[in-house]
Amino acid sequence: MTVQLQIDPITRIEGHMAVNITVDSHRVIEAHSKGEMFRGFEVILKGRDPMDAQQITQRICGVCPVSHGTASILAQDAAYGVLPTENGRLLRNLILGANYIQSHIIHFYQLSALDYIDITAICQYTGRDPLLQDLKSWVESGQKANVLYPAAPFLPRYDGDYIPDTELNLSAIHHYLKSLEMRALAHQMGALFSGKLPHAASLVPGGVTEVVTAHKIAACKSMLTKLRQFIDSTYLPDVLAVASAYPEYFEIGKGPKNLLSYGVFSEKDATTFVPDGVWMDDRLHGFDREKITEDASHAFYRANQPFAPDAGETQPAPDKKGAYSWVKAPRYDGHVFEVGPLARMWIAYKKQPSSDIGIWMGRLLDRLDRDPADLFSTMGRHATRALECKLVAQRCEQWLSQLKPGESACNDFRIPETGVGIGLTEAPRGALGHWLKIKNHKIHRYQCVVPTTWNCSPRDGKGQPGAVEQALVDTPIGDEKNPIEAVRVVRSFDPCLACAVH
Ligand code: NFE
Ligand code: MG
Numbered sequence: 076m077t078v079q080l081q082i083d084p085i086t087r088i089e090g091h092m093a094v095n096i097t098v099d100s101h102r103v104i105e106a107h108s109k110g111e112m113f114r115g116f117e118v119i120l121k122g123r124d125p126m127d128a129q130q131i132t133q134r135i136c137g138v139c140p141v142s143h144g145t146a147s148i149l150a151q152d153a154a155y156g157v158l159p160t161e162n163g164r165l166l167r168n169l170i171l172g173a174n175y176i177q178s179h180i181i182h183f184y185q186l187s188a189l190d191y192i193d194i195t196a197i198c199q200y201t202g203r204d205p206l207l208q209d210l211k212s213w214v215e216s217g218q219k220a221n222v223l224y225p226a227a228p229f230l231p232r233y234d235g236d237y238i239p240d241t242e243l244n245l246s247a248i249h250h251y252l253k254s255l256e257m258r259a260l261a262h263q264m265g266a267l268f269s270g271k272l273p274h275a276a277s278l279v280p281g282g283v284t285e286v287v288t289a290h291k292i293a294a295c296k297s298m299l300t301k302l303r304q305f306i307d308s309t310y311l312p313d314v315l316a317v318a319s320a321y322p323e324y325f326e327i328g329k330g331p332k333n334l335l336s337y338g339v340f341s342e343k344d345a346t347t348f349v350p351d352g353v354w355m356d357d358r359l360h361g362f363d364r365e366k367i368t369e370d371a372s373h374a375f376y377r378a379n380q381p382f383a384p385d386a387g388e389t390q391p392a393p394d395k396k397g398a399y400s401w402v403k404a405p406r407y408d409g410h411v412f413e414v415g416p417l418a419r420m421w422i423a424y425k426k427q428p429s430s431d432i433g434i435w436m437g438r439l440l441d442r443l444d445r446d447p448a449d450l451f452s453t454m455g456r457h458a459t460r461a462l463e464c465k466l467v468a469q470r471c472e473q474w475l476s477q478l479k480p481g482e483s484a485c486n487d488f489r490i491p492e493t494g495v496g497i498g499l500t501e502a503p504r505g506a507l508g509h510w511l512k513i514k515n516h517k518i519h520r521y522q523c524v525v526p527t528t529w530n531c532s533p534r535d536g537k538g539q540p541g542a543v544e545q546a547l548v549d550t551p552i553g554d555e556k557n558p559i560e561a562v563r564v565v566r567s568f569d570p571c572l573a574c575a576v577h
Pocket of ligand 2: 577
């Protein structure tokens with residue numbers, strides 16, 4: 076029997092996303108992913124001072140603002156012909172690194188873990204930790220109350236095969252609460268050099284408006300040490316525990332198996348710590364930014380045909396026939412690609428097997444006791460995200476040690492009358508690009524192509540479903556009233572619809 080299901084909303088926070096799935100004999104046979112709002116940042120930016128762009132685009136999102144700020148200043152660096160000083164380059168890496176750490180931690184604990192961990196285990200808690208005691212009374216009073224949203228955001232939830240081991244659940248719930256402190260600490264670490272966070276004040280073309288002092292380096296080092304301890308002793312082991320409890324999720328949620336990375340965290344030799352690359356048809360290809368296009372055949376925008384981003388338009392058409400999402404459909408060389416930590420770690424592993432990332436990917440696969448191709452999956456996304464968090468935090472310590480107190484962190488520049496610039500980076504959720512055109516010293520055109528736009532895109536003009544739409548197909552659904560399996564697949568991508576529709 077065929078059943079149509081609508082899961083709406085499907086994201087825990089991060090904007091409004093819905094998926095419609097067709098289930099036949101307890102298996103998903105078709106999926107549509109929908110972004111359900113319009114925001115219009117690309118329209119708002121037109122006619123403004125180009126220097127406003129890194130501030131305005133950061134407001135696209137509260138989870139990955141640093142990435143938008145970074146893409147914007149990289150586009151402006153190119154348009155103004157300026158490069159950051161050495162301190163500026165390192166500070167940009169550290170601010171973005173801190174943002175990655177908080178984003179990956181919040182994604183696992185707050186946005187995904189409770190799809191596996193049984194929050195109701197808290198009712199068995201008999202210890203004296205005040206945080207857990209508080210949580211216990213909150214969940215119990217919610218369970219007793221006859222209301223629509225008892226104990227939100229924990230209940231209601233789908234029924235499902237949650238972890239049965241009470242001790243494991245209680246320790247993970249404790250880590251859920253601890254991770255909130257760690258996320259705050261990662262923000263404080265980034266704010267040492269960014270003025271404030273989540274929206275960084277100090278990111279500018281030519282570098283970072285911050286004075287490097289020995290005191291700040293020491294403060295950053297101490298925060299980073301605590302974060303690294305949490306990642307190594309808590310986050311990674313929790314992900315590995317969930318992975319061993321749910322081995323079937325290495326088979327579920329495969330996706331298009333085409334992976335894309337623009338490369339991120341600039342190194343001294345003009346390379347990047349995480350390399351760029353394209354994985355398609357089971358092999359590695361060089362990345363060529365000219366092959367990026369956006370299609371809006373099934374999105375609520377006026378023009379349909381694939382445009383290169385520097386010629387792209389954002390003209391809303393809410394009544395358009397055949398459209399079902401406010402998310403456009405980015406494509407690379409006309410093909411569908413998945414972006415994010417899985418893409419980055421996989422491409423680094425294949426391109427630079429003897430680099431730190433390559434070596435740690437080998438260790439991760441040994442530890443998981445899995446074939447490499449099993450990483451193209453729901454659990455593979457969680458595992459590579461956690462590994463990336465560890466490796467970025469580790470590398471931050473080295474960047475920190477290279478800072479030179481007292482030396483300048485930014486170079487001067489002048490905004491030209493006309494100019495163009497492209498800023499390509501990697502946000503925690505994947506490949507992010509800003510395309511800028513300046514005329515009469517003002518922004519003439521601004522287009523953003525965003526990670527979740529890649530992952531959650533609708534079908535394109537050729538009818539090719541987007542990455543999440545492909546990943547959902549074949550997902551087993553045990554109970555159609557509780558499609559927890561589909562939810563786990565979608566959330567493994569860490570979708571942010573606020574970003575996707577921008
Ligand atoms: Ni709003 Fe963002 C996305 C990330 S884009 S979270 O998609 O990571 O920079
Ligand atoms: Mg856009």
